[in-house]
Amino acid sequence: MKRKGGESSEGFVARFRKAIQKSGVLLEARHRRYTKRLVTKTKRHRSAMYRAVKVEEFARLKKLGLLVKKPGGSR
Secondary structure, three states, rough: OOOOOOOOOHHHHHHHHHHHHHHHHHHHHHHHHOOOOOOOHHHHHHHHHHHHHHHHHHHHHHHHHOOOOOHHHHH
């Protein structure tokens, strides 16, 4: 957008705001701001595999008695 000859800066800003509002750019930006993106199937699978490995490792350490309790009590 260009400023018209003899147009004040306030008038230009008002015209620009009106054009942006009509185009729906701000509304779309607000919608995109709060929508969560879907996690891909690969990422979900990797996360599940990581959790499975950690659970197995925890169980193995517990069985061997090598699990170290953190001070501060349990929840």
